[in-house]
Amino acid sequence: MKLDEGDFAAMQLAARLSAEYRRDMASATTTPTSGYGEIFARFDRAVPAEGTDGLSVIEELDAGARDGLRAIVSPRFFGWVNGHSHLAGVAADWLTSAWGQNCAGIPMTPSGAAVEAVAARWLLELLDLPAESSVGLVSGATIANFVGLAAARGEMLLRQGWNVEDDGLYGAPNVRVLVGADAHNTVFSGLRYLGLGEKRVTTIATDTLGRMLSGDLERALRASSDPAIVIGQAGQINTGVSDPFAEIIPLVHAAGGWIHVDGAFGLWARASEKHRHLLDGIEQADSMATDGHKWLQTPYDCGFVIVRHESAHRRAMDMAASYLTRDNEQFRHPGAYVPELSRRSRGFAAWAMMRRLGRSGIAQMVDKDIRLAQLMADGMAQIPGVEVLNHPELNQFVVRFGARLGDSEGERLTQATVAQIQQDAVAYMGTALWRGRLIMRVSVCSIATSEEDAWITVEAVRAAWETVQARR
Numbered sequence: 001m002k003l004d005e006g007d008f009a010a011m012q013l014a015a016r017l018s019a020e021y022r023r024d025m026a027s028a029t030t031t032p033t034s035g036y037g038e039i040f041a042r043f044d045r046a047v048p049a050e051g052t053d054g055l056s057v058i059e060e061l062d063a064g065a066r067d068g069l070r071a072i073v074s075p076r077f078f079g080w081v082n083g084h085s086h087l088a089g090v091a092a093d094w095l096t097s098a099w100g101q102n103c104a105g106i107p108m109t110p111s112g113a114a115v116e117a118v119a120a121r122w123l124l125e126l127l128d129l130p131a132e133s134s135v136g137l138v139s140g141a142t143i144a145n146f147v148g149l150a151a152a153r154g155e156m157l158l159r160q161g162w163n164v165e166d167d168g169l170y171g172a173p174n175v176r177v178l179v180g181a182d183a184h185n186t187v188f189s190g191l192r193y194l195g196l197g198e199k200r201v202t203t204i205a206t207d208t209l210g211r212m213l214s215g216d217l218e219r220a221l222r223a224s225s226d227p228a229i230v231i232g233q234a235g236q237i238n239t240g241v242s243d244p245f246a247e248i249i250p251l252v253h254a255a256g257g258w259i260h261v262d263g264a265f266g267l268w269a270r271a272s273e274k275h276r277h278l279l280d281g282i283e284q285a286d287s288m289a290t291d292g293h294k295w296l297q298t299p300y301d302c303g304f305v306i307v308r309h310e311s312a313h314r315r316a317m318d319m320a321a322s323y324l325t326r327d328n329e330q331f332r333h334p335g336a337y338v339p340e341l342s343r344r345s346r347g348f349a350a351w352a353m354m355r356r357l358g359r360s361g362i363a364q365m366v367d368k369d370i371r372l373a374q375l376m377a378d379g380m381a382q383i384p385g386v387e388v389l390n391h392p393e394l395n396q397f398v399v400r401f402g403a404r405l406g407d408s409e410g411e412r413l414t415q416a417t418v419a420q421i422q423q424d425a426v427a428y429m430g431t432a433l434w435r436g437r438l439i440m441r442v443s444v445c446s447i448a449t450s451e452e453d454a455w456i457t458v459e460a461v462r463a464a465w466e467t468v469q470a471r472r
């Protein structure tokens with residue numbers, strides 16, 4: 001087929017539009033000017049009977065969607081733990097799509113498989129994790145948690161003489177699941193997918209900031225001789241704290257259990273000399289999940305599952321088919337560690353970001369984001385009537401407005417102030433519930449955020465809070 005000139009022009013237009021969008025972003029507002037309903041109405045037409053040329057498609061998409069985009073890549077976006085979708089990663093991602101490489105196996109894409117293998121090794125080196133670990137590149141931490149827990153389930157049952165991969169769960173021996181009280185909801189999704197049950201867990205008490213209490217874990221482990229899967233976390237979603245791994249992991253192992261750690265963003269603290277002590281002992285964990293599209297700043301669709309027991313990882317995930325030839329068993333087979341067959345070659349963007357930032361660039365970014373979180377928390381704490389509920393040891397903190405007022409008035413004021421901040425559109429923050437109270441949550445996870453952005457944000461919070469108080 002001859003190259004269609006319209007489609008070719010569409011690619012060039014997409015590159016130009018992308019570059020323009022990102023160039024404008026430093027000064028962009030952080031709130032879409034059109035909402036879901038408006039955007040939906042624009043696109044909500046009958047299925048087109050005929051196709052149209054590629055250039056028009058991209059023009060139509062940009063014209064229709066542009067004003068409903070949330071400026072997640074803005075340096076003052078603190079709403080969720082989202083990375084910057086760094087341009088070097090985006091560029092590698094474009095190539096990935098243009099090359100059309102399906103990373104199901106080495107024969108399909110020698111380059112995709114080889115670059116992914118190197119990215120996997122670099123990840124272990126950057127995070128200083130055991131070299132014998134196997135790594136799967138998945139769509140995000142949700143699926144990474146699922147894969148880690150699948151390996152855990154298989155291994156815990158195999159140690160009791162039961163092959164869950166062959167025989168399923170009906171009639172299987174018991175495996176307990178112990179989870180910290182402040183775990184992220186995605187680990188429960190993983191338990192649900194695996195038939196382990198979202199509610200069939202023992203909850204381990206946590207301290208005021210969300211760290212698992214090792215004494216409670218020890219008691220729970222002792223309460224039964226059934227093997228346990230324990231789920232810990234590096235980086236609590238509201239406060240950023242991590243479990244005391246040096247205490248809890250030996251307890252789990254002494255009880256013959258498996259510990260999986262959700263480190264969607266927090267695991268990246270291992271890349272920093274200054275902050276890796278927060279995760280002391282984590283290298284002993286049996287499996288871990290983390291994201292590239294958080295602190296590595298890759299575009300979306302980049303998560304990593306890391307398992308210290310390669311055979312358990314492969315038993316849970318590997319698949320075989322006669323048409324998927326494997327004549328080179330000495331090489332890492334990319335499909336052996338993930339649940340999908342056809343998938344994009346995620347290793348290209350992951351490799352590109354590690355190559356772009358290097359060890360020192362990643363460490364500096366992590367240190368800088370933590371410093372800016374602390375600076376913003378301190379700045380907000382000085383505003384009368386504003387209460388910062390945790391001094392961030394990582395990149396997350398929570399804030400309440402109406403410090404000396406009762407819970408319901410404080411809740412109303414917090415809601416109103418966050419709405420005002422979003423309306424002012426200088427910075428973006430959202431709300432969440434923490435310890436049963438509505439709070440404003442701040443996540444600093446972008447390479448683009450500068451000290452100036454941090455101060456601008458503190459002033460934006462002050463201004464919004466003053467507006468809300470003036471209305472009282």
Ligand SMILES: Cc1ncc(COP(=O)(O)O)c(C=O)c1O
Pocket residue numbers: 081139140141142143184186235236237262263264265291303
């Ligand atoms: C602690 C934690 N775990 C898991 C996830 C899920 O990650 P993903 O959205 O990449 O699937 C997140 C996402 O914010 C998270 O913060």
